[in-house]
Amino acid sequence: MLLASCAAAGAQQVPGEKRLRVVHTNDVHGHLLSAPTPWSGGRPVGGMAVLAAYFDSAAAHFDGPTLVLSGGDDMQGTAVSNLSAGRAAIQAMNAAGYDAAALGNHEFDWGQDTLRARVRESRFPWLAANLYLAGTTRNPAWVRPWVMIRRGGVKVAVVGVALAETPRIVLPDRVAGLEFGPEAPAIDRSARQARAAGADFVVVAIHSGAVCTEPGRAPEEASTGCTGDVLDVARALTERVDLIVGGHTHRRVVTEQGGVPVLEAGSYSEGFSVTDLARSGGRTRVAYRAVRVPWADSVHPDTAVARIVGAWDRRVRAVSESPVASLAAALDTVGGDFPLGRLMADGFRRVAHAQAALVNDGSIRRGLPAGTLTFGDLYELQPFKNMVVVQDVTGGVLRAALENALGKNGKPDANVAGITVAYDPAAPAGARVRSVRLDDGRELGDADRISLASSEFVAAGGDGYTMLRGVAARSSGVLDIDAVIAHLRALPQPAAAPTDKRWVPVRVDPAR
Numbered sequence: 001m002l003l004a005s006c007a008a009a010g011a012q013q014v015p016g017e018k019r020l021r022v023v024h025t026n027d028v029h030g031h032l033l034s035a036p037t038p039w040s041g042g043r044p045v046g047g048m049a050v051l052a053a054y055f056d057s058a059a060a061h062f063d064g065p066t067l068v069l070s071g072g073d074d075m076q077g078t079a080v081s082n083l084s085a086g087r088a089a090i091q092a093m094n095a096a097g098y099d100a101a102a103l104g105n106h107e108f109d110w111g112q113d114t115l116r117a118r119v120r121e122s123r124f125p126w127l128a129a130n131l132y133l134a135g136t137t138r139n140p141a142w143v144r145p146w147v148m149i150r151r152g153g154v155k156v157a158v159v160g161v162a163l164a165e166t167p168r169i170v171l172p173d174r175v176a177g178l179e180f181g182p183e184a185p186a187i188d189r190s191a192r193q194a195r196a197a198g199a200d201f202v203v204v205a206i207h208s209g210a211v212c213t214e215p216g217r218a219p220e221e222a223s224t225g226c227t228g229d230v231l232d233v234a235r236a237l238t239e240r241v242d243l244i245v246g247g248h249t250h251r252r253v254v255t256e257q258g259g260v261p262v263l264e265a266g267s268y269s270e271g272f273s274v275t276d277l278a279r280s281g282g283r284t285r286v287a288y289r290a291v292r293v294p295w296a297d298s299v300h301p302d303t304a305v306a307r308i309v310g311a312w313d314r315r316v317r318a319v320s321e322s323p324v325a326s327l328a329a330a331l332d333t334v335g336g337d338f339p340l341g342r343l344m345a346d347g348f349r350r351v352a353h354a355q356a357a358l359v360n361d362g363s364i365r366r367g368l369p370a371g372t373l374t375f376g377d378l379y380e381l382q383p384f385k386n387m388v389v390v391q392d393v394t395g396g397v398l399r400a401a402l403e404n405a406l407g408k409n410g411k412p413d414a415n416v417a418g419i420t421v422a423y424d425p426a427a428p429a430g431a432r433v434r435s436v437r438l439d440d441g442r443e444l445g446d447a448d449r450i451s452l453a454s455s456e457f458v459a460a461g462g463d464g465y466t467m468l469r470g471v472a473a474r475s476s477g478v479l480d481i482d483a484v485i486a487h488l489r490a491l492p493q494p495a496a497a498p499t500d501k502r503w504v505p506v507r508v509d510p511a512r
């Protein structure tokens with residue numbers, strides 16, 4: 001059993017042997033605070049102060065240096081991290097003693113300027129051997145392909161790799177000017193350089209993962225039936241590496257490929273991997289590898305990390321509990337076309353100074369209560385922090401977008417402003433929109449032009465709005481949440497949502 005070999009490795013230590021312990025997390029996604037999980041039976045798990053305590057304990061119980069690595073996607077996902085655009089996460093990681101991190105796709109969510117600021121604040125390097133300035137073979141100045149870490153007489157090369165498919169899953173402007181190359185050749189190149197520089201161990205941190213079949217296994221047991229990109233990358237390597245720690249799929253992975261351990265530690269700070277490596281006589285042994293659960297109630301959280309996370313939590317609470325407006329009546333999200341959605345579309349239209357607006361229902365995440373609304377209520381209404389953008393579209397493109405909003409079942413799945421759409425729910429898809437009228441009563445022709453406000457997600461073709469993808473989009477400079485807050489505040493208080501029907505079903509009698 002894997003755990004049993006841990007003690008054995010300690011007993012077998014021979015003079016001159018180089019030893020290294022590597023602990024790793026991935027996809028923490030801003031989960032800096034301990035919390036129960038769906039599977040923890042009410043017990044709190046994780047949080048950066050708790051992880052830091054486990055890292056310290058792992059280092060203290062090992063006779064040799066310990067490295068702490070991240071497989072990426074560290075910042076995006078919770079209010080405590082997102083409201084500082086990841087600064088809170090970086091400060092917590094600094095204090096928790098991370099030594100290096102692979103660059104995850106979600107690191108790009110707030111744009112390259114913000115990412116570079118976060119990288120500057122990090123006391124550890126961000127690594128991406130396969131990230132290049134477009135049209136070159138040079139890495140951007142703010143990432144490094146690999147680093148040599150000298151600790152306790154051991155030289156460890158850490159090679160970092162970004163997700164090769166990042167440009168296909170983030171907004172185009174987030175990765176403008178960058179190219180993501182194949183992983184394996186970039187690792188091979190870095191590993192060659194690292195060995196030539198005298199590395200005792202070469203460890204790969206990669207934002208790429210696997211999925212395993214897990215029939216009720218304990219976290220520390222080996223995984224079975226694993227497939228995934230990280231294993232394909234491991235198979236494609238020509239240079240020898242000693243350990244691969246991954247991420248991205250949010251799974252627990254404890255496996256190996258060609259004798260090289262491949263590990264992934266779940267997500268949301270609910271797991272961390274531990275691997276011990278020993279090298280003597282030109283041979284490297286993997287003594288122990290596992291994923292463990294950082295139970296929050298079985299350690300004393302690291303006080304320095306807890307202080308940082310606690311301060312951010314208080315700041316965020318002060319913001320999230322602050323009142324922003326008051327609402328005359330509770331608003332739900334029932335039906336595809338509802339007053340709350342119309343109110344939001346009005347907000348988009350207002351801040352973008354557009355003739356029309358469209359808000360996809362998928363971006364509307366909760367209803368709102370009557371009475372005082374807090375920033376936290378609005379944050380939960382629209383947690384994605386998308387920019388409101390404007391596109392000058394033809395009537396024909398808008399009609400195609402509205403057809404998409406009618407989806408498969410002929411029911412609207414978006415809320416609009418500035419227009420009234422007459423549609424025939426029974427008509428075949430593509431022929432359901434009968435007319436689009438502007439607020440002044442004019443009917444929009446297919447060749448007419450109209451300025452349309454929507455989220456950058458919709459404008460980039462998300463949720464099936466591919467007809468908008470090719471149309472140039474101007475940023476309003478206002479985030480979706482701020483657009484709706486600004487609109488709510490501009491209304492007489494308590495604010496009321498619009499009751500006018502903007503999607504009007506009509507039955508067109510084919511006999512007439």
Ligand SMILES: [Zn+2]
Binds near residue numbers: 073106207248
């Ligand atoms: Zn990811």
